[in-house]
Amino acid sequence: MRTRKQKIILAAKIIATIFLVIIIALFAFRNALLKQAIAKISFKMERDYNSVFSIKEASFVGFSGVSLSQIILVPKDADTLFNIQKMKTSVNFWRLLIGDIQLGTLEIENGYVQLVKNKKGRNFEAFLKKDEATTNSNEKRNYAKFAYRIISKVLNLVPTDMKIENLSFRLNDDGNKTTVNFQKLRLVNQQLETYIKVETNTFTQRIRIRGFADPRNKKADIRFFNMDSGAIKMPYIDERFNLKSSFDSIRVNIENIDKSGGKLHIDGFASIANLMVNHPKIASKDVVIKNAKFDFRFLLGSDFISIDSSSTVEFNKIKFHPYLSYETREDTIYKLKVAIPKMKAQDFISSLPDGLFSHFQGMEAEGNFEYNLDFMFNKNKPNTLIFDSNLKKENLKITKYGEANLNKLNGEFVYRAIINNVPQRPVLIGSSNPNYTPLDQISPYLQKCVLTSEDPSFFSHRGFINEAFKQSILKNIRTKKFSRGASTISMQLIKNVFLTREKTASRKLEEILLVYILENNRIASKERMLEVYFNIIEWGPNVYGIGEASQFYFQKRPADLTLKECLFLATIVPKPKKFMWQFDNEGKLKSFANQQQKFLSNLMLRRGILIPEDTIGQSIPLNLSGNAHSLLKLKVQDSIPVDSLAVEEPYEF
Known part of the structure; x- marks a missing residue:
C-alpha cells in the first residue's frame, strides 16, 4: 500500500506529464494557432473598423519568437495606416498564459506608420470610436487605477531589447507634412541609442536620442541632441498652429512609477536648454528661456489628478513650487497654487525670459521678495471662486529703470x-x-x-x-x-x-x-x-x-x-x-x-x-x-x- 508521500509524488508526476503534453501539443500546433489568431484579428478589423489587415508570412522562431513579413493595415477608401516589411519579436510565454502580453525582443526592418487627413477624411477615424459600453456606463472612473493600467500595458509592449532600421512615422494634415524616420534604433542592456531624420515642408534635421531605458522597472533617463548645427526645431506645430519653437537639448528622467495606498506616484524631472517660442499671441519677438527644469511629482487618486506641491519649476534663477489639481470627489474643482520662496529682486529681473519682458531690460533692483498665489474654481459653485495674490517684500527698491x-x-x-x-x-x-x-x-x-x-x-x-x-x-x-x-x-x-x-x-x-x-x-x-x-x-x-x-x-x-x-x-x-x-x-x-x-x-x-x-x-x-x-x-x-x-x-x- 502506497504511503501519502508516494501518492503526492505520483500526483506531481501526473500533473507534470499532463503539463508537458500540453506544452508539446501547443508547440506542435503553434503555427496553426498563430494563423488562427491572425484570422481573428483580420475579422475583427474588418467587422469593427472597416479595415483590411493582412500578414503575408507568419511563423514561430525558437520557443517564443515570432517572425512576420508584410504586415499591412488599410482602412477601406482611405490611405494605408501602416505597412511593415519585416518584424521579429518574442513574448514572455508565462505571462502570455495569464493573458498578459509582454514583449521581450523586437526587430523591425523597413516600414511606415502614417496618419493622413485630407478631403476624403482621416485614415484613422474608425479607430477613434469610443467603446459604447464605456460611454454608457455611469461608473465613476478611478484615475489612479486607469492610468496605472494604461502605463503598465504600454510599457509591457516596449521590449527589453530592440533593433529598428528605417521605420518612418508620417503625418499629412491637409498638406502639412512631417516625416520622422528612425534610421537606427538600438535598445540593448537598457542602453538606448537612436538616430532620427525629421523632414517637414520647411526643414530637414537629424536628431540623436540616447540614454537609459528600463521598461520593466518603469525607469528611464533619455536625452535629445541635434546632430547638425543649430537648435532642434519642433516639427508640424509651426505649420499647423503658427507656433515656431526650438531647443538645444532636452532631458527626460522617470525615477519612479508606483501605485500604493490607492494612489499613483510618478516622479522624475525634465530639463531643457535654450527653449525658443514665437507666436503672435505670446509676444511680438522670439521668447527665449536659457535653462529650465521641472522636478515633478504627479499624484493620481481615485477622484483627483494633481501636480504635487513638492514639485519645483526652475528657469534661470527663478524657482517656484506649483500645485495644480483637478478633483471630482463631490464637485468638479480646479485648484492652482504658486509659491515663490524668498529671492533677490535682481535675480528675478535678470531671469525674466528674453523677448517676453523687453521693457525690463536694463532694470536694476535691490531687496528681496516672496510671492504666493491661491486660486480655486468650483464648477458647480462658481461664486465661491478664490483668487488670492500676495507679495511680501523686504527693502524692495528699483534703483535703475529699463526701457x-x-x-x-x-x-x-x-x-x-x-x-x-x-x-x-x-x-x-x-x-x-x-x-x-x-x-x-x-x-x-x-x-x-x-x-x-x-x-x-x-x-x-x-x-x-x-x-x-x-x-x-x-x-x-x-x-x-x-x-x-x-x-x-x-x-x-x-x-x-x-x-x-x-x-x-x-x-x-x-x-x-x-x-x-x-x-x-x-x-x-x-x-x-x-x-x-x-x-x-x-x-x-x-x-x-x-x-x-x-x-x-x-x-x-x-x-x-x-x-x-x-x-x-x-x-x-x-x-x-x-x-x-x-x-x-x-x-x-x-x-x-x-x-x-x-x-x-x-x-x-x-x-x-x-x-x-x-x-x-x-x-x-x-x-x-x-x-x-x-x-x-x-x-x-x-x-x-x-x-x-x-x-x-x-x-x-
Missing part, C-alpha cells in the same frame, strides 16, 4: 498712440500744449463719472482690485473666451504710455509688473496719474485728451462741462470711436444710451458721489455742438452696416 522709465510720468513727454502697429500723431503731454488740462481745471463731474465707471477705488488701491479679477475670471470662464478684463486706471495708463495695444501674453504680463512697480514705489502721485490719464486717453476718432474732447463734442473748456455731458463722455470711454452709434438719425440719443447714463447717475447718487440737486436739468436733450455733430450726418449717409463692436449692449461698471 520703460516710469519717472517719465512726472514731466512733459510726447505721447503717440499705436493702433494696429501704426504710430498715431504725436500729442505733447504738458503745459506747452494749449489743449493740456491740469486736473484742477477738469470738471469735478467728469472726474467723478469716469472714476465711477472705470475705477471707483482708484485712490485707495495699489494698482489691482482682487474682486475685479475674480469677476473677470468668472465671466471669461462662463463665456469660454476673454470677454472681460479687470483693468484699473493705473493699468490703462501703463498700457497707453509705455506699451502697445497688441493682445499678447507678453504685453499683459509687462503691464501687471510695471503697474506694481509704479504703484508700490510711489513713483507718481495718484493725482498726477489721473491727470495724465485724462490727457492721453482716446475720446473719439483722432481725439486725444479731455482738452480736445470737450471742444470736439461741446465747444467748451473741460471745466465748464455739465453733468449730462460728463455722463456721455464717461460712457463712451470703452469705445470712443463708435460714439455716433449712440445717436439716431435725428441726432438724439438712443434709448439704450440714455439708460446707460441714467444707470451711472443713479449709481453715483446711491453712493453719495452726487446729490439730487446735481441732477437738475438732466432731462434736457444732449446737444453736440462741436465737430462731432458732422460725424452724425456722415453716419446717416453711410450705408455700411454697423459692426459688432457698435451693437447696443449693457454697460458694465
Whole structure:
C-alpha cells in the first residue's frame, strides 16, 4: 500500500506529464494557432473598423519568437495606416498564459506608420470610436487605477531589447507634412541609442536620442541632441498652429512609477536648454528661456489628478513650487497654487525670459521678495471662486529703470498712440500744449463719472482690485473666451504710455509688473496719474485728451462741462470711436444710451458721489455742438452696416 508521500509524488508526476503534453501539443500546433489568431484579428478589423489587415508570412522562431513579413493595415477608401516589411519579436510565454502580453525582443526592418487627413477624411477615424459600453456606463472612473493600467500595458509592449532600421512615422494634415524616420534604433542592456531624420515642408534635421531605458522597472533617463548645427526645431506645430519653437537639448528622467495606498506616484524631472517660442499671441519677438527644469511629482487618486506641491519649476534663477489639481470627489474643482520662496529682486529681473519682458531690460533692483498665489474654481459653485495674490517684500527698491522709465510720468513727454502697429500723431503731454488740462481745471463731474465707471477705488488701491479679477475670471470662464478684463486706471495708463495695444501674453504680463512697480514705489502721485490719464486717453476718432474732447463734442473748456455731458463722455470711454452709434438719425440719443447714463447717475447718487440737486436739468436733450455733430450726418449717409463692436449692449461698471 502506497504511503501519502508516494501518492503526492505520483500526483506531481501526473500533473507534470499532463503539463508537458500540453506544452508539446501547443508547440506542435503553434503555427496553426498563430494563423488562427491572425484570422481573428483580420475579422475583427474588418467587422469593427472597416479595415483590411493582412500578414503575408507568419511563423514561430525558437520557443517564443515570432517572425512576420508584410504586415499591412488599410482602412477601406482611405490611405494605408501602416505597412511593415519585416518584424521579429518574442513574448514572455508565462505571462502570455495569464493573458498578459509582454514583449521581450523586437526587430523591425523597413516600414511606415502614417496618419493622413485630407478631403476624403482621416485614415484613422474608425479607430477613434469610443467603446459604447464605456460611454454608457455611469461608473465613476478611478484615475489612479486607469492610468496605472494604461502605463503598465504600454510599457509591457516596449521590449527589453530592440533593433529598428528605417521605420518612418508620417503625418499629412491637409498638406502639412512631417516625416520622422528612425534610421537606427538600438535598445540593448537598457542602453538606448537612436538616430532620427525629421523632414517637414520647411526643414530637414537629424536628431540623436540616447540614454537609459528600463521598461520593466518603469525607469528611464533619455536625452535629445541635434546632430547638425543649430537648435532642434519642433516639427508640424509651426505649420499647423503658427507656433515656431526650438531647443538645444532636452532631458527626460522617470525615477519612479508606483501605485500604493490607492494612489499613483510618478516622479522624475525634465530639463531643457535654450527653449525658443514665437507666436503672435505670446509676444511680438522670439521668447527665449536659457535653462529650465521641472522636478515633478504627479499624484493620481481615485477622484483627483494633481501636480504635487513638492514639485519645483526652475528657469534661470527663478524657482517656484506649483500645485495644480483637478478633483471630482463631490464637485468638479480646479485648484492652482504658486509659491515663490524668498529671492533677490535682481535675480528675478535678470531671469525674466528674453523677448517676453523687453521693457525690463536694463532694470536694476535691490531687496528681496516672496510671492504666493491661491486660486480655486468650483464648477458647480462658481461664486465661491478664490483668487488670492500676495507679495511680501523686504527693502524692495528699483534703483535703475529699463526701457520703460516710469519717472517719465512726472514731466512733459510726447505721447503717440499705436493702433494696429501704426504710430498715431504725436500729442505733447504738458503745459506747452494749449489743449493740456491740469486736473484742477477738469470738471469735478467728469472726474467723478469716469472714476465711477472705470475705477471707483482708484485712490485707495495699489494698482489691482482682487474682486475685479475674480469677476473677470468668472465671466471669461462662463463665456469660454476673454470677454472681460479687470483693468484699473493705473493699468490703462501703463498700457497707453509705455506699451502697445497688441493682445499678447507678453504685453499683459509687462503691464501687471510695471503697474506694481509704479504703484508700490510711489513713483507718481495718484493725482498726477489721473491727470495724465485724462490727457492721453482716446475720446473719439483722432481725439486725444479731455482738452480736445470737450471742444470736439461741446465747444467748451473741460471745466465748464455739465453733468449730462460728463455722463456721455464717461460712457463712451470703452469705445470712443463708435460714439455716433449712440445717436439716431435725428441726432438724439438712443434709448439704450440714455439708460446707460441714467444707470451711472443713479449709481453715483446711491453712493453719495452726487446729490439730487446735481441732477437738475438732466432731462434736457444732449446737444453736440462741436465737430462731432458732422460725424452724425456722415453716419446717416453711410450705408455700411454697423459692426459688432457698435451693437447696443449693457454697460458694465
